[in-house]
Amino acid sequence: MKQGKPLILVTNDDGITSRGIRTLVNIMKDIGEVIVVAPDSPQSGMGHAITVGDTLRLEPTSIFGDIKAFECSGTPADCVKMARHYVLKDLRQPDLVVSGINHGSNTSISVLYSGTMSAAIEAAIESVPAIGFSLCDFSIDADFGHTTEYVRKIALKVLEGGLPDGVALNVNFPPKRNESLRGIRVCRQANARWMENFDERYDPNGRRYFWMAGNFVNFDKGEDNDEWAIANNFVSVVPCQFDLTAHHAIRTLNDDWSGLL
């Protein structure tokens, strides 16, 4: 760890007024100097969206008392970009970016849709160690109490040892259960997905609209994945990267497509 207090950038996707980010700020302010740049409204499901072709707003807020904080009209990825390249431009850059604590699971395929993780991955693109934290409990009064000691330990570990370049951590917590958490499992993204259905309704003007709904289906029989960890009351830690290349498919395509190339 560098000398002195580390600078920690906190963001999320549920918006700056959510309980999850407040929990995260409270943990981080004991570890380092905190700056918050977070969305001014909920951004769930925004994936790795960024604001192009539209304007952005950024306003200071005193919502966290003495902690320097800004609310941004953009996505979680926008928040990281604006924090680093506007708010902290020509200033000291963050030693760590933390995002969350998300109200709801970001295991398995949800990492792709997750605004929480897009902020962490955006930081990783810029070689800043980053962690997304999510609690696998969507209820409005979800209990974050069992997560705090682990959030603190994981953040300290990353500040101390760093992360491989380009890697961000996707940390998920089981919902609060009667038994204590059993520890941490470093694992892979489970092979699971959402099976959607569309709930068809009519508005007061008689125009049709839809709600996306669906069930989460786990096809994965392994014990080395995040879904298994959560089901078995472990904290799941999945190292994530921004290289989407399916490297294993390059040779296959070169062989299969030889006539075309």
Added chain:
Amino acid sequence: MKQGKPLILVTNDDGITSRGIRTLVNIMKDIGEVIVVAPDSPQSGMGHAITVGDTLRLEPTSIFGDIKAFECSGTPADCVKMARHYVLKDLRQPDLVVSGINHGSNTSISVLYSGTMSAAIEAAIESVPAIGFSLCDFSIDADFGHTTEYVRKIALKVLEGGLPDGVALNVNFPPKRNESLRGIRVCRQANARWMENFDERYDPNGRRYFWMAGNFVNFDKGEDNDEWAIANNFVSVVPCQFDLTAHHAIRTLNDDWSGLL
């Protein structure tokens, strides 16, 4: 290839009225039966966003004449989900999903921000062969003429031979140049990224706002990546996957974190 005409779902992120999707529909209708479900407005930079916590609209349109087409208020990923699980629910499912042709590059890191590719990857999640096509030319009157024969050949090849499960192709075309395209290169995502700056302005009410701007910087010295291919007038084909796990980092973390686990 299956017997009979294949069913091809066409979508994009520039919106259903864009020239790029019209070009793609015109190519695909000679290959198979086409159905279009595309955004009713531009969705550039939407990454893998989906619409949760808000309603969706879906309306039929005759914009493509006899071709069955729908415009959707959602993101490209929403369009694929609605096509498969509402429009085609209990009907024959697409043999191929194509997205684009995007007005602008989706090479390298842009794949993460790309609505075009999120549609293709969404299809791959559901094990449907899928291809995102992009032209590395952002100009409004960009020439798509040199892309059509390659789009056709690549689509036919995928219909004929399929793709590895969970893989979608990210196909980028160089802008129209004086020399002909030199062929196709199967390659990896280049190590490059955007270096943002924020253009600060004031609206007529004196409130501050920003435009995100920036430069694309390529750190990659290799010749096996998409940026190299485009610069050298090849069509780049990057097989992409939805597993973000940095598998190489799992062992490192298990070793480094042994005290914590």
